Amino acid sequence: MRRLLLALPFALLPLSLVYAHDDHDHEHGSLGAHEHGVAHLNVALDGNALELEFDSPAMNLVGFEHAATSATDKAKVAAVRAQFETPLALFGLNKAAGCSETDQDLQSPLFGDKPVHDEDGDAHDHEHSDINAHYKLECTTAAQLTRLDLAPLFKAFPATQKIQLQLVGPNGQKGVDLTPTHSAIDF
Structure with a gap:
């Protein structure tokens, strides 16, 4: 399953290229960029295993x-961490699916x-802090x-205005921007 989630960015590479060339919305050009109001979510469903990987600027979550x-x-910070320690309260899943958390990071x-280090061993500049959450269910x-x-x-986090979601599930792969008024996606 971990390999599936790690492969997700490569599987969705064609979608990122479409976003990068979109004349109507240039902010998709760098899907991994730190942008206030925007978060990223990777979702992979493989059989009964579901993985969620969420990344957001701290500004969106703690202010x-x-x-x-x-x-x-x-x-x-403690309150936000406590909220992310209960992912089933933040990520709306059908209760009939019987999902339970098996691991979180x-x-x-x-x-x-x-601090996170890049390939050269240099610490990243932390004037822009992110919060990352990885769940296995x-x-x-x-x-x-x-x-x-x-x-x-x-x-829970009204400063988050858009979540760039990449999903791999039983019906293939999808990439979509979710907003407070359009907040759901089908698997």
Whole structure:
């Protein structure tokens, strides 16, 4: 399953090329760029296994990107981390699918994680902090998993205005931008 999620960007490469050449919306040209108001979500459904990988600028989620030093900022970071520790409350899945979390990995410099290094071993500049969440779920009745609704996530984090979603599922691959008014996609 991990290989499937890692292969997702390559499988959807033709979609990113279409986005990069879209004359109506140039901000898709760099799908991995740090852009306030925009988050990224990769979803892979393989049999009963579902993986979700979410990446967002911290600004969208906590309202700032600097290290939390005040009690108020620390409380915001803790509250957001607690929300992401319960993914089934943020990512709307059909309860009849019987999905339960088997693994999660939350990372951010705001959570005290060490800086990420690039291929050259250089630490990334952290004036732009991101929050990353990776979840593995097992769904007992995956056939009931027909739709993913991100309305709860948009409601919890109103500064998130767009989620660039890439999905690989039983009906093939899809790439779509979801917004608070268009927040769901079929598998």
